[in-house]
Amino acid sequence: MAKFRSETSVPPTANARHTTASLLAAFVLVIGFLHASTAQAAAPPVYPISGYFIFGSTSDSVNSQKLSDIKAVGGDTVITFGSRIKPATLTDIPADCKVNGINCAQAAAAGVKVNRYFTYSDSALWGTPSHVCPRDISLTGNGKPFTVLVLPNQGSSCTSPNGLYDVVVISGATAAGTVGVNVSLAKTATSLGMKYYAGLPMPVARTDYGYLPDVTYLPAFTQFTERFLRYQAKVANVAGLAGFYLSYEMPVTSGTTFDPILNLYKIQNQAIALIHPGRSGVVSPYLDGRKTGGLSLTQVRDGAEKIGMTAGNNKLAVAIQDGMGTGKSGAFFGNEANNPVDQFNASIVGTGTWGSKYQAPVRDYFVAAAEGIDGTGAELWANLEGMAPATSQNPCDSNSRGQTTKSRVDRQLQQLGNSPTRVISYMWDGYYTCTGAWSPLAERLKAGNMTPVITDSIFYGNGDVLVTGQNLSGGTVYVKWTDTSGRTFEKTVTAADYNADYGTQHGINPRLESVTAKLGSTSLGIGKYYMIDVVNGAGAKNDAFYSDRG
Numbered sequence: 070m071a072k073f074r075s076e077t078s079v080p081p082t083a084n085a086r087h088t089t090a091s092l093l094a095a096f097v098l099v100i101g102f103l104h105a106s107t108a109q110a111a112a113p114p115v116y117p118i119s120g121y122f123i124f125g126s127t128s129d130s131v132n133s134q135k136l137s138d139i140k141a142v143g144g145d146t147v148i149t150f151g152s153r154i155k156p157a158t159l160t161d162i163p164a165d166c167k168v169n170g171i172n173c174a175q176a177a178a179a180g181v182k183v184n185r186y187f188t189y190s191d192s193a194l195w196g197t198p199s200h201v202c203p204r205d206i207s208l209t210g211n212g213k214p215f216t217v218l219v220l221p222n223q224g225s226s227c228t229s230p231n232g233l234y235d236v237v238v239i240s241g242a243t244a245a246g247t248v249g250v251n252v253s254l255a256k257t258a259t260s261l262g263m264k265y266y267a268g269l270p271m272p273v274a275r276t277d278y279g280y281l282p283d284v285t286y287l288p289a290f291t292q293f294t295e296r297f298l299r300y301q302a303k304v305a306n307v308a309g310l311a312g313f314y315l316s317y318e319m320p321v322t323s324g325t326t327f328d329p330i331l332n333l334y335k336i337q338n339q340a341i342a343l344i345h346p347g348r349s350g351v352v353s354p355y356l357d358g359r360k361t362g363g364l365s366l367t368q369v370r371d372g373a374e375k376i377g378m379t380a381g382n383n384k385l386a387v388a389i390q391d392g393m394g395t396g397k398s399g400a401f402f403g404n405e406a407n408n409p410v411d412q413f414n415a416s417i418v419g420t421g422t423w424g425s426k427y428q429a430p431v432r433d434y435f436v437a438a439a440e441g442i443d444g445t446g447a448e449l450w451a452n453l454e455g456m457a458p459a460t461s462q463n464p465c466d467s468n469s470r471g472q473t474t475k476s477r478v479d480r481q482l483q484q485l486g487n488s489p490t491r492v493i494s495y496m497w498d499g500y501y502t503c504t505g506a507w508s509p510l511a512e513r514l515k516a517g518n519m520t521p522v523i524t525d526s527i528f529y530g531n532g533d534v535l536v537t538g539q540n541l542s543g544g545t546v547y548v549k550w551t552d553t554s555g556r557t558f559e560k561t562v563t564a565a566d567y568n569a570d571y572g573t574q575h576g577i578n579p580r581l582e583s584v585t586a587k588l589g590s591t592s593l594g595i596g597k598y599y600m601i602d603v604v605n606g607a608g609a610k611n612d613a614f615y616s617d618r619g
Contacts, residue, residue, distance in 0.1 A: 116142050116143040116514045116515075116517075116518050117143070117482055117492055117522055117539045117580055118142075118143065118144065118453060118455075118482075118492050118493065118494045118514075119143065119144060119145050119146055119491055119492060119493065119580065120144055120145065120146030120147065120148060120264075120491065120492075120493035120494070121139055121144055121146070121147055121148070121455075121493065121494050121495075121496065121497035121501070122147075122148045122149070122150070122493070122494070122495045122496040122497065123135060123139075123147045123148070123149060123496070123497045123498055124149070124498045125147075125149045125192075125250035125251070125253065125254045126250065126253065127192055127242055127248070127249055127250055127253060128253070129248075129253050129256070129257060132253050132254050132257045133257050133260075133261075135147075135497070136254075136257050136258060136261050136263055137261065138511065139263075139497060140261055140263060141515060142511055142514045142515050142518065143514075143518065144263075145262070145263050145264060146263060146264040146265075146266070146311070146491075146493060147254065147258065147263065147264075147265055147266070147497075148265075148266040148268070148314050148351060148493065149250065149251075149254065149265075149266070149267055149268045149314065150268040150314065150316050151191075151267075151268030151269045151270050151271050151314065151316035152189060152190060152191040152268070152270060152271070153189070153270070153271050153272065153273050154187050154188075154189045154237065154270050154271070154272060154273075154289070154290060154293050155187060155188050155189070155273050156185060156186070156187055156273065156283070156286060157186045157187055157188045157238070158186060159172055159174060159175065159186060161186070161188055162174050162186070162188065162238050163188075163210075163213070163215065163238070163240055165210030165211045165213050165215075166208070166210050166213075166215040166217070166238055166240075167208075167210055168206070168208060173206070173208060173210075173215060173217050173238060174186055174217060174236045174238050176206070176217075177204050177205070177206050177217040177219050177236060178204065178219050178234060178236050181204070181219070181232070181234050182232055182233055182234065183233070183234055183235070183236055184222045184233040184234060184235050184289075185235050185236075185286060185289060186235075186236050186237075186238070187235065187236065187237045187238070187286070187289060187293075188237070188238050188239075188240070189237055189238070189239045189240070189270065189293070190239070190240040190241075191239075191241070191249075191250065191251075191270075192241070192242055192249055192250045193241050193242055193248075193249030193250060193251055193252070193300075194214055194241045194242045194248060194249045194252075195207065195214070195216035195239050195241045195249075195300065196214065196216060196241070198300060198303040198304050199216055199218070199239075199296065199299075199300040199303075200216075200218075201218075201227070201296060201299065202218075202219060202220075202221075202227035203227060204219035204227075204234075205217065205218050205219060213240070214241045214242060215238060215239065215240060215241065216238075216239040216241060217236065217237070217238050217239070218236070218237045218239065218293070218296055219234050219235075219236055220234060220235045220236070220237065220289060220292040220293060220296070221234060221235075221292065222234055222235055222288050222289070223288065235286070235288065235289035235292065237289070237293055248304075251267045251301060251304075251305050251310075252304050252305045254267070254309075255267070255301075255305040255307050255309050255310040256305075256307055256309065257309070258309030258310070258311075259307045259308050259309030259310075260309075261309075263309060264309060264311035265309050265310055265311060266311055266312050266313055266314045266351050267301060267305070267310065267312075267313050267314065268313070268314045268316050269294060269297065269298075269313045269314060269315055269316060269337050270290070270293055270294055270297055271316045271317050271333075272284065272286065272290050272317070272333070280319075281326075281327070281329055281330070282317055282329055282330060282333060284329050284332070284333075287332075287336070290333075290336070291336050291340075294336065294337055294340050295340050295343075295344065298313070298340055298341065298344040298345060299344055301313075301345075302344055302345060310348065311348060311349065312341065312345070312348040312349035312350055312351065312384075313337070313341055313345070313348065313349075313350055313351070314350070314351045314352075314353075315333070315334055315337050315338070315350055315351065315352040317330050317333050317334075318330075318353065318354065318355060319331075319354050319355075319376075320354060320355055320356070320357055320364060320372070321354045321355065321356060321364065321368075321369045321372040321373055321376065321389055321434075321438060322364055322368050322369070322371075322372040323367075323368050323371030323372045323374075323375055324368070324372075331375060331376065331379050334352060334376065334379035335379045335381065337350065338350050338379055338380050338381050338382075338383040338385055339381055339382075339383070341383050342381060342382040342383040348384075349383065349384035349385065349386065350380070350383055350384070350385045350386070351385070351386045351388055351450070352376065352379075352385065352386070352387055352388070353387075353388045353389070353390055353452045353495075354372070354376055354387065354389055354390070355389070355390040355392060355395075355397070356369065356389060356390060356391060356392040356397060356398045356431070356434055357392060357397040357398065358392060358397065358398040358399060358427045358428050358429055358430075358431070358434060359397060359398075359418060359426065359427060359428070360425070360426055360427060360428055363397070363427070363428055364428075364434075365428060366428070366429055366433055366434060366437040367437070369434050369437045369438055369441070370437040370438065370440050370441040371441060372441065373387060373389070373437070373438035373439075373440075373441030373442045373449070374441035374442065374445060376442075376447070377441065377442040377445030377446065377447035378445050378447075380445060380446050380447045384446075384448075385446070385447040385448070386447065386448045386449075386450045386491070387438075387442060387447050387448070387449055387450065388450035388451060388452040388489075388491075388493055389434075389435065389438055389449070389450070389451060389452060389489075390452040390454060390495065391431050391435075391451060391452065391453050391454055391481055391484070391485065392431065392454065393414075393431065393453075393454050393457070393477070393481050394454025394455065394456040394457060394458070394470055394473070394495070394500075395417070395454065395458065395470070396413065396414045396416065396417025396418060396458040397417070398427065398431050398434070399414060399423045399426065399427035399430060399431065400430065400431045400432075400477075400480050400481050400484040401423040401424075401427075401430050401484075402430065402432070402598075402614070402615075402616045402617075403430070403598070403616075403618060404598045404616055404618075405423055405614070405616075406422060406423050406424030407422050407423075407424060408422060408423060409421070409422055409423075410422065410423055410426055411477070412460060412462065413457040413458045413460060413463070413471070413473070413477075414426070414458065416458045416459070416460050417458045430484060431481070431484040431485070432484045432485070432486050435449070435451065435484075435485055435486060435488040435489060436486070436488055438488065439488040439489075448490055448491075449488060449489050449490060450489050450490060450491045450492070450493060451485045451488075451489035451491070451492045451493070452493055452494065452495055453478065453481050453482065453485065453492055453493070453494045453495075454481075454494070454495055455473065455478065455494045455495060455496065455497075455500045455501055455510060456468070456470035456471060456472070456473050456495075456496075456499075456500040457470065457471050457472065457473035457474075457477065458470065458471065459471035462506060463505060463506050464505040464506065465499065465500060465503040465505045466499065466503040466504070466505065468499045468500065468503060470500065471505070472500070472503060472505040472506055472507055472510065473500075473510065474507070475510070475513045475514060475517055475520075475612075476612045476613055478510070478514070479520060479522055479611070479612055479613040480613040480614070482522050482524065482613075483522055483523050483524050483538070483611075483613055483615055485524065486524050486525050487524050487525045487537060487572075487577050487578065487581060489578060490577055490578050490579075491578060492578070497511070501514075517609075518540075519540055519605065519607045519609040520540060520609050520610075520611065520612060521538060521539065521540045521541050521544075521603040521604075521605050521609060521610065521611040522538045522539045522540065522611060522613070523536060523537075523538040523541075523601055523603060523611055523613075523615040524537050524538040524539075524581065525537045525538070525617070526601055526615075526617050528550070528593045528599060528617070528619055530592070531590075532587065532588040532589050532590050532591045532592075533585050533586070533587050533588070534546070534548055534585065534586040534588060534599075534601070535583055535584075535585050536564075536583065536584050536585070536586060536601060536603065537571055537572075537581050537582065537583045538581065538582065538583075538603070538611075539580060539581070539582060540582075540605050540607075540609065541564060541567065541582050541583070541584045541603055541605060542564065542567040542569070542582065542584065542605060542606055543564065543567070543605055543606020543607070544563075544564050544603065544604045544605040544606045544607075544608070545561050545562065545563055545564055545603070545604050546561070546562055546563075546564050546584060546586035546601065546602070546603055547559065547560070547561045547600075547601065547602040547603075547604075548560055548561075548562075548586050548588060548599060548600070548601055549599060549600040550588075550591070550593055550594075550597070550599035550600075551593070551594045551597040551598075551599070552591055552592045552593065552594055553592040553593070553594050553595070554592075554594075555594065558591065560588055562586050562587055562588065564584035564585070564586065564603065564605075565584065565585045565586070565587055566583075566584060566585040567582065567583070567584050568582060568583045568584075569582050570582075571583035584603075586601075593619040594619060595619055596618060596619060597618065597619050598616045598617065598618050598619075599616065599617060599618075599619065600614075600615065600616050601615050601616070601617070602615070
């Protein structure tokens with residue numbers, strides 16, 4: 070292979086004065102370089118994942134420790150899941166929820182006609198701040214706090230036009246006086262300068278099709294969503310409460326089967342916009358790129374558009390699950406299509422090549438999703454699955470999925486490319502904290518936080534190659550390419566023009582940086598792949614293969 074080489078030398082006849090002058094010039098050059106490097110100094114290294122799904126606690130100290138640990142690996146956002154509002158009968162009401170010996174649901178709704186009863190539990194105190202209508206009550210039975218809300222079946226006032234009411238019995242925090250998960254997390258996030266997205270209520274699943282919601286009680290679900298949001302506005306109205314997570318999941322598809330879930334998104338986005346106009350929503354649909362039963366790029370593009378359109382007047386982030394933790398998607402480049410799938414994905418799709426098992430790489434799906442979301446008013450995020458399909462080689466405590474490797478996570482990051490404006494991950498509790506074949510993933514991320522990650526590149530006609538990603542500054546860039554004459558070259562050059570603000574300047578992921586590899590006068594063959602490696606100023610090299618195509 071041909072290699073470019075650049076050499077300079079001092080002629081052997083150079084005299085002492087010339088040598089002294091050269092040394093002085095070199096010293097000035099070094100000082101200037103150091104000054105320039107200082108001006109462009111990279112921020113302290115953090116891992117590119119900025120948010121994590123978590124299980125919250127009613128304990129401030131537990132939440133504070135967890136969020137501090139997340140912040141230590143570069144996270145600034147946490148998200149919790151919502152609880153289900155469940156249809157019930159009077160016999161399902163907790164036995165301790167009584168008013169003067171009478172079932173609390175009956176007591177609260179005395180004198181009105183009840184349409185349906187429901188139960189809900191989310192480890193929050195609720196109580197008086199959640200009361201809106203005269204029949205709403207709160208009580209303590211055997212040390213357990215309860216709140217009963219009497220919701221109009223129609224309309225938005227406390228009096229239902231059709232005379233029917235829905236009654237929700239809420240089992241709150243484990244002890245009276247506990248502020249509950251949402252309040253604790255919102256305040257903890259505020260104190261640490263982080264963002265918290267609280268999980269919104271969900272309906273139960275249908276008994277016949279478990280992947281669809283039971284929408285037979287949409288009026289009660291809609292009313293209760295609004296009550297939940299009004300309650301949060303009263304007790305958790307702090308800077309750290311950034312918004313709410315719309316918990317019901319669906320694939321990123323344009324098919325009409327999942328329209329009932331899209332309707333839930335519309336209802337909850339409308340409620341957020343109405344009650345929390347300064348806050349936003351997050352939804353996390355999933356990818357399935359398998360050859361058998363998976364989704365095409367067109368389905369994902371159109372599906373992302375349909376999901377984005379549910380935002381209405383609300384600010385909505387669509388955080389698509391990348392599918393690598395479940396083996397439903399493949400993180401590979403086009404010139405790896407004939408390579409065998411890794412052992413973890415093989416446990417799901419069987420042995421074979423990436424190209425034979427998956428319709429397209431994760432990268433292509435996110436490009437398609439970005440095209441679909443564009444113009445909807447929503448924003449594209451990515452939900453990187455921080456686990457791997459379970460095998461005998463990667464146990465993760467008692468979790469249903471297994472531990473993953475850091476290099477696999479790095480590969481997932483670069484496959485996401487520059488399409489999502491933020492990368493979050495499922496899930497901190499369990500998958501980032503479990504010990505199995507390796508130490509906890511969170512510890513491995515923290516130890517390897519200087520690893521460069523290459524997310525995208527542009528090979529310009531003048532021989533410059535723009536490289537984007539994280540932790541790119543201060544080192545060298547290796548490029549291997551084929552020119553228009555079919556000749557193959559490889560060259561290592563100094564990483565030039567470091568830009569820590571590349572993402573911010575281009576309105577994409579603000580954690581993206583850039584450097585430029587100046588190869589000199591050359592060309593890139595049309596449709597030809599080129600490979601890039603980066604060694605940054607700390608001496609760390611990207612540990613995931615990167616390629617692109619001209």
